[in-house]
Amino acid sequence: MLLSWNHHHLLHSINEGYHAAMLSGHGLLRATRLTIGIPVLTSGVGLRRPVLTRPRHAGTADPKMTIEKFEKALGSLDMPALPYGKVEDTGQSHTPTITSRLSEGLCSGLPSGLEKVDYPKWEHSPGRLDYHDTTYIHTSQPMRFGSEGHVTSPLDPETTECFISGLFKRKIAATPDIGTRMLRPTSITYRISESPGKGLGLFATKNISAGELILVERPLIITPRNLPSKRDHIPKNLTLHEMQQVFLHDAETILQYTVERLKPDRKEAFFKLANSHLHDGSGPIMGRIRTNGFGIGIKRSNEADLEEYCVVCDHSSRLNHSCSPNTFRKWDLRTFSMQFRAIRGIKQDEELTTEYCDLLIPAHDRQLLLDHHQMKCSCAACSNPAASDPRRRQIYEWEQRNRIVARKGFDNDPLSLMRLTELLHLLISEQLEVTEGCGQVLFMLILLLVERGDVLTSEMLAQPYSTYLLATTGVHVEPEALLTLEGLSEVAMRLRL
Ligand SMILES: [Zn+2]
Numbered sequence: 001m002l003l004s005w006n007h008h009h010l011l012h013s014i015n016e017g018y019h020a021a022m023l024s025g026h027g028l029l030r031a032t033r034l035t036i037g038i039p040v041l042t043s044g045v046g047l048r049r050p051v052l053t054r055p056r057h058a059g060t061a062d063p064k065m066t067i068e069k070f071e072k073a074l075g076s077l078d079m080p081a082l083p084y085g086k087v088e089d090t091g092q093s094h095t096p097t098i099t100s101r102l103s104e105g106l107c108s109g110l111p112s113g114l115e116k117v118d119y120p121k122w123e124h125s126p127g128r129l130d131y132h133d134t135t136y137i138h139t140s141q142p143m144r145f146g147s148e149g150h151v152t153s154p155l156d157p158e159t160t161e162c163f164i165s166g167l168f169k170r171k172i173a174a175t176p177d178i179g180t181r182m183l184r185p186t187s188i189t190y191r192i193s194e195s196p197g198k199g200l201g202l203f204a205t206k207n208i209s210a211g212e213l214i215l216v217e218r219p220l221i222i223t224p225r226n227l228p229s230k231r232d233h234i235p236k237n238l239t240l241h242e243m244q245q246v247f248l249h250d251a252e253t254i255l256q257y258t259v260e261r262l263k264p265d266r267k268e269a270f271f272k273l274a275n276s277h278l279h280d281g282s283g284p285i286m287g288r289i290r291t292n293g294f295g296i297g298i299k300r301s302n303e304a305d306l307e308e309y310c311v312v313c314d315h316s317s318r319l320n321h322s323c324s325p326n327t328f329r330k331w332d333l334r335t336f337s338m339q340f341r342a343i344r345g346i347k348q349d350e351e352l353t354t355e356y357c358d359l360l361i362p363a364h365d366r367q368l369l370l371d372h373h374q375m376k377c378s379c380a381a382c383s384n385p386a387a388s389d390p391r392r393r394q395i396y397e398w399e400q401r402n403r404i405v406a407r408k409g410f411d412n413d414p415l416s417l418m419r420l421t422e423l424l425h426l427l428i429s430e431q432l433e434v435t436e437g438c439g440q441v442l443f444m445l446i447l448l449l450v451e452r453g454d455v456l457t458s459e460m461l462a463q464p465y466s467t468y469l470l471a472t473t474g475v476h477v478e479p480e481a482l483l484t485l486e487g488l489s490e491v492a493m494r495l496r497l
Pocket of ligand 1: 322323324377379382383
């Protein structure tokens with residue numbers, strides 16, 4: 001299907017397409033790394049979150065505080081370390097199976113006067129789908145449904161233990177070919193070894209080409225970013241810290257059920273993951289989710305609204321952060337897997353990296369977010385913020401401008417050839433091939449050049465754009481197919497760009 005050949009209309013349509021992609025398809029399937037305190041936080045999808053600040057009234061009793069207000073308050077606040085430092089196991093919050101295997105970071109108990117809430121340990125029927133949208137259930141996924149509606153096993157032996165809403169479970173069940181066999185890399189591409197100052201990391205065992213598949217994994221667990229509370233009320237005399245304690249305690253209780261359902265080898269893999277939240281009241285499970293979780297968003301029925309989840313994997317959770325990452329990660333619902341491809345060529349023995357935070361905010365703000373992972377970034381951009389910050393700022397401003405244009409209609413300004421060429425230079429100098437902006441700039445540049453009949457330059461850009469598409473969508477598009485307006489619009493529609 002082709003778009004109209006009116007140039008302005010074409011640009012506008014494609015721009016609209018970009019906007020749609022940012023709000024729905026590919027843009028949101030792109031998994032984001034969790035950078036926040038605890039799962040009751042209610043901020044956005046993980047991108048461009050306001051710079052976090054400390055709660056002004058932390059530690060003081062607030063007689064008017066309710067759970068709802070508390071959750072709202074946390075929406076824009078960083079959770080400070082709890083005042084009592086490393087907390088001791090009170091024996092209240094863990095089943096013997098779990099306490100016996102752990103010696104660190106145990107969750108504090110409940111403030112005195114509060115009863116433990118009994119969360120239902122639902123071993124529900126795997127085939128059941130008639131849950132309310134907001135009812136949360138423990139379930140093993142992906143389940144496949146046979147022609148007569150009966151549940152069958154996934155094609156790959158690994159299953160993910162999930163604590164998800166009825167809505168999400170129905171989305172999984174309704175996904176065509178759910179549980180399709182995962183596409184694996186054709187050869188071993190990485191090893192896990194010590195990364196100086198960062199614990200373990202993944203390193204390339206060979207030269208890897210841009211676009212090449214590096215790692216595909218079925219997650220160990222998926223849990224909500226905002227865990228639902230079963231408590232009707234909490235006493236009004238609790239301090240913010242005590243409320244935090246209640247939420248962390250209750251969250252840990254729920255998550256125990258999820259982790260207890262893991263098969264022994266997968267449970268062991270989960271507990272081998274790093275926990276950088278040993279001193280803030282997180283339990284051992286919550287601490288590991290906060291350290292290792294990638295964020296994904298599932299569309300609610302009104303499309304613009306998202307349910308957010310944390311995805312914890314085994315090997316890929318060991319990927320370290322870089323502000324110029326060399327892999328692109330993507331959550332694929334159909335194969336129920338987290339996938340990583342090289343966004344640029346990677347040399348043998350080079351460390352493989354992903355991003356834990358928004359890459360376009362200033363270095364200082366990135367470091368605040370990375371503090372949650374107890375890591376200090378020493379990448380080129382962080383080492384020289386005076387040079388890097390203004391470049392990233394320009395890219396950010398262009399992305400924002402492009403969004404507004406996409407929303408309001410065609411405007412020639414952000415699409416000018418010179419501006420786009422400048423942006424491409426900035427993106428390359430900052431090694432930000434992983435950003436959506438990079439794909440947008442390449443696409444628009446090729447579009448303008450094809451329209452102007454500049455065959456040589458558009459040919460030069462078609463190959464990098466084809467590689468970008470492979471790395472970010474897994475789809476191979478011949479560079480030649482990108483050299484006509486028909487080809488470009490077909491690609492944009494096919495990939496929902
Ligand atoms: Zn950095």
